[in-house]
Amino acid sequence: MLLNRSSSGGRWRIRPDGLAKVTGSLAYLTDMTHDEMLYGLVLRSEYPHARILSIHTDKAMQLPGVHAVLTYLDVPGLNAFGIAHPDQPVLCEDFVRYVGDALAAVAAESLAIAQHALELIELEYEILQVVDDPEKALLQDAPKLHPQGNAMHRTSFSRGVPDEGFKQCAHIVEETYVTPRQMHTYMETEGGLFVSCNDGRLTVYSPTQHGFMDRMQLARILSKPQEDIRIVSSPIGGSFGGKDELNVQPYGALLAVKTGRPIKMHNSRQESVRAGLKRHPMKITMKTGVDEKGKLVSHQVYIISDTGPYSTLGAEVLNFATEHVIGPYKYGHLDVKGVSVFTNNGMSGEFRGFGGNQAIFALEGQMDRLAERLGMEPWAFRKLNMRQLEDPGPFDQPIAMTEGAEQVWRAIEKSDLWQERPASKEPESPGSEPWIKTGIGAAFTMHGAGLGVGIPDPAGGRLALAPDGKIEAVFGYEEFGQGLIATLEQMLIEQYGFGAGDIRILIGDTDIVPDSGSTTASRATAMMWKTLQRLKKPFTEQLLMRAETLLNRSAEELRLSEGGIRGVSHESLLLTYEELAKGDQPPIRCETSFSFPISSTDRVGAHFMYTYSAVAVKVELNALTGRVKVLQQYHAVAAGPVVNPQGYLGQIEGGSSMALGFTIMEDAVMDKGHYITRNLDTYLVPTIVDQQGLVEVEPIEHLPENDEYGPRGIGEVGSVTLAPAIAAAVRQASGKWVTKLPIEPSFLQEEPFFLKKE
Structure with missing residues (x-):
C-alpha cells in the first residue's frame, strides 16, 4: 500500500470533526465566552535578567473597571509550576530570568482597561548580566541563574574505551552540528475560559495535552483539592507539545477564584512567542x-x-x-x-x-x-x-x-x-x-x-452502553488536530463491528474520563488500540448476554453490528442498541487501566x-x-x-x-x-x-x-x-x-x- 493524496479506498473516511473545522463552525476553547466574564492579562518582564526591587499595584487597582491585580503575594499555594520539575514561578517574587516571566495578572471589564492597568503597575529593577550562551553559562564565573548552578541536568552513557577504539580506526569523522530554536506556531495560541462556581469548584476550558496533569498542578497553586478542579481540554487548535506545559492556566484560575467571575484569556501571537515554549536549540x-x-x-x-x-x-x-x-x-x-x-x-x-x-x-x-x-x-x-x-x-x-x-x-x-x-x-x-x-x-x-523507563505512563479507557443506546468510548486524551477522534472511531468500527452512528466519543474532561495518560510521545493511538483489545471480550460478552435475554436466543448465535444485534448467519437486524439500553437493567460498562509497556532496565x-x-x-x-x-x-x-x-x-x-x-x-x-x-x-x-x-x-x-x-x-x-x-x-x-x-x-x-x- 502506497499512500498519497490520490489514494482512495473504503477505509478513507471523512473525519467526524472535519466538516465543522473546515467550515469554521467548530468552537475551540479559546472561542468560548460568558455573559459575566472579565478579561485577563499578564504583565511580563521587559528584561531577560533582573532583580525585582519593588512592585506597586495601587494605581492599577484604582482604575475603574479593574476587578483584580495579583502578584506573588496572592498565590495561596505553591508559587511554581512545571510538569516534572516545578521551578518556574507563577508570579515572580525576587528575580526575572527571561522576557516572558510573569510579574502580575489583571482582570478587568475590557481588554483595553486590562492593558491600561498593566501600564499603571510600577516596577523597579536592578538589571543583571544576561546569560545567553549555554557554553559560557557553564563557566565558573558565569552568574548563577538558580542556586544549584546553570547545569540543569547531565546525562552519560558509555561502553568500552573509545579513545582506544579510535586508535584502531581507518577513518574518523569529527563534526559539530547546530540546530535552531523552533516555534510550534499553532494556529490557536494559548488561552481559555476560567469559571469559578458558587460551590467552590473551578472549571478550566483551556488547551492542554494532559488534563489530569494540569489539574494536579493547579491544585498545588490554588491550594485546592484536585476534585474541586475540572479541566476541559478539547478541541484544540494545534499543540505539537507546546501546550503540554501550563501557560495561561495559573493566571486565569487565580483571577477567577479571586473575582468570582469568569475570566477569558487569549494570548496574542507576540505574547505566545514571548512566553511560550520552543524547540531546544x-x-x-x-x-x-x-x-x-x-x-x-x-x-x-x-x-x-x-x-x-x-x-x-x-x-x-x-x-x-x-x-x-x-x-x-x-x-x-x-x-x-x-x-x-x-x-x-x-x-x-x-x-x-x-x-x-x-x-x-x-x-x-x-x-x-x-x-x-x-x-x-x-x-x-x-x-x-x-x-x-x-x-x-x-x-x-x-x-x-x-x-x-x-x-x-x-x-x-x-x-x-x-x-x-x-x-x-x-x-x-x-x-x-x-x-x-x-x-x-x-x-x-x-x-x-x-x-x-522511570516516568509514570498510565493508560486505559472505558466503554459503556449509554441510556440512549449510544456506545460511549471514554478516554482521557485530547484532540488537537492529529485525528484522534477519527482514528478511535475507525478502531471501534473495525474491531467491534459498530457503525459510525452508533458511537459517541468522550474525551478531554477530567470530570468524566479516566486518566489515560498524556496525549504525547506517539503513544495515544497505540494505547487506544491496546485498551480496545483488552475491553473487547468483556464488553462484547455483556452486550450479547443482555441480547440473549431479550431475544431468547443463545449469545453464541448473535453478533455486534452496525445499528445493533444481528444473527451470526444472517444480516437482518434483531435488536437496536437503543432497545438494548431500555428498561431498568443495570448499566453495561467496562473499564481497564494499565501502563505503557516499558523496558526491563x-x-x-x-x-x-x-x-x-x-x-x-x-x-x-x-x-x-x-x-x-x-x-x-x-x-x-x-x-x-x-x-x-x-x-x-x-x-x-x-x-x-x-x-x-x-x-x-x-x-x-x-x-x-x-x-x-x-x-x-x-x-x-x-x-x-x-x-x-x-x-x-x-x-x-x-x-x-x-x-x-x-x-x-x-x-x-x-x-x-x-x-x-x-x-x-x-x-x-x-x-x-x-x-x-x-x-x-x-x-x-x-x-x-x-x-x-x-
Whole structure:
C-alpha cells in the first residue's frame, strides 16, 4: 500500500470533526465566552535578567473597571509550576530570568482597561548580566541563574574505551552540528475560559495535552483539592507539545477564584512567542570512527542543550536526545555525554520529536560522511552497522522486536526515487539553467514511543452502553488536530463491528474520563488500540448476554453490528442498541487501566517500543540564491497496522512540513535574551506552496507473529528524519556538507557562472 493524496479506498473516511473545522463552525476553547466574564492579562518582564526591587499595584487597582491585580503575594499555594520539575514561578517574587516571566495578572471589564492597568503597575529593577550562551553559562564565573548552578541536568552513557577504539580506526569523522530554536506556531495560541462556581469548584476550558496533569498542578497553586478542579481540554487548535506545559492556566484560575467571575484569556501571537515554549536549540559534537571494512568502532558525543530559564521537561528531552544520538547502530566503543543548561533565553520545552530531531540530524550526518570516506553506498554502510532483530536498544535495554529496520531499508532501496539517484556524485544541472541543481538523499531512524523507563505512563479507557443506546468510548486524551477522534472511531468500527452512528466519543474532561495518560510521545493511538483489545471480550460478552435475554436466543448465535444485534448467519437486524439500553437493567460498562509497556532496565528514559522510518528526498538547489526546494519525498514507515489511512498520511505530511521548516527556514532568533523574530511577519513557516512536491508514504504493517502491542505511534516519526535526508541531498547537489540548521542560503550560494574566470 502506497499512500498519497490520490489514494482512495473504503477505509478513507471523512473525519467526524472535519466538516465543522473546515467550515469554521467548530468552537475551540479559546472561542468560548460568558455573559459575566472579565478579561485577563499578564504583565511580563521587559528584561531577560533582573532583580525585582519593588512592585506597586495601587494605581492599577484604582482604575475603574479593574476587578483584580495579583502578584506573588496572592498565590495561596505553591508559587511554581512545571510538569516534572516545578521551578518556574507563577508570579515572580525576587528575580526575572527571561522576557516572558510573569510579574502580575489583571482582570478587568475590557481588554483595553486590562492593558491600561498593566501600564499603571510600577516596577523597579536592578538589571543583571544576561546569560545567553549555554557554553559560557557553564563557566565558573558565569552568574548563577538558580542556586544549584546553570547545569540543569547531565546525562552519560558509555561502553568500552573509545579513545582506544579510535586508535584502531581507518577513518574518523569529527563534526559539530547546530540546530535552531523552533516555534510550534499553532494556529490557536494559548488561552481559555476560567469559571469559578458558587460551590467552590473551578472549571478550566483551556488547551492542554494532559488534563489530569494540569489539574494536579493547579491544585498545588490554588491550594485546592484536585476534585474541586475540572479541566476541559478539547478541541484544540494545534499543540505539537507546546501546550503540554501550563501557560495561561495559573493566571486565569487565580483571577477567577479571586473575582468570582469568569475570566477569558487569549494570548496574542507576540505574547505566545514571548512566553511560550520552543524547540531546544542544541549543539552536538560527534567523533565517530570505522575500521577499513566499514564497521563502526568508536562513537563519542557531547550534547549541549539550551533549556532557557526553567526546567519544564528539559531533562527528559536531553535523555531522549542522548538515546537517539546512539540510535539504530552498533558500536564497539561508546561514550555519550549531555548537559541541559539554564540561560536567560526563551523557554525551551516539549516539541514534536522531543530531542530526536536534533539527535538524528547529527547522527545521520555522521553516517553519510563516513560512508563517503569509505567510498561505500550510504545504505550499504548503514545495513552493515544496523542493529539486528535480536539486538538490544541504544542503552543496551531489551526492546520490542520488529523487523522494521530491515523493512524500511529495503523499501527505500527499491523506491523509484532512490533508483533515480545518479551513480555519480556530481550534481545534476537540468535543462538550460546551469545554476539549478538537484540531489537525492536519504536518512534512517528508530524513534522511541512512550515516556520511557522511570516516568509514570498510565493508560486505559472505558466503554459503556449509554441510556440512549449510544456506545460511549471514554478516554482521557485530547484532540488537537492529529485525528484522534477519527482514528478511535475507525478502531471501534473495525474491531467491534459498530457503525459510525452508533458511537459517541468522550474525551478531554477530567470530570468524566479516566486518566489515560498524556496525549504525547506517539503513544495515544497505540494505547487506544491496546485498551480496545483488552475491553473487547468483556464488553462484547455483556452486550450479547443482555441480547440473549431479550431475544431468547443463545449469545453464541448473535453478533455486534452496525445499528445493533444481528444473527451470526444472517444480516437482518434483531435488536437496536437503543432497545438494548431500555428498561431498568443495570448499566453495561467496562473499564481497564494499565501502563505503557516499558523496558526491563533501570536506565531512566530508556524506551521499549520503537517506530522505524526511512526517508528519501529530492531537492532542487538554486546556486544563485542558495535556496533549497524539496521536490519529492518518499517515507517508508514500519509502525504496524494502519488504523486510519487518511490520518496516517496526514501525520507524516504534517510532521514533514514542520521538519521542512526546521531544516530550511525556521529559527526564533534571539539577541541578548530578546526575541528578534517576534511575530509571523519575520518568522516564516512552510506553507502549502513549500509542500507542493509529491509526498508518498509506504506503511509497513507487518509485526512479529506474537506481537501484542499493536500499532506504533507515528505522530513524531514523520518529523525527525527529513532534515538529515535533505542535508544529504544538498550534499549531492552542491558538494557541501550542512552542519547548521536552518540552512543558510549564503552558505550554498555560488559565484554566478557568467562571472567566473576561465
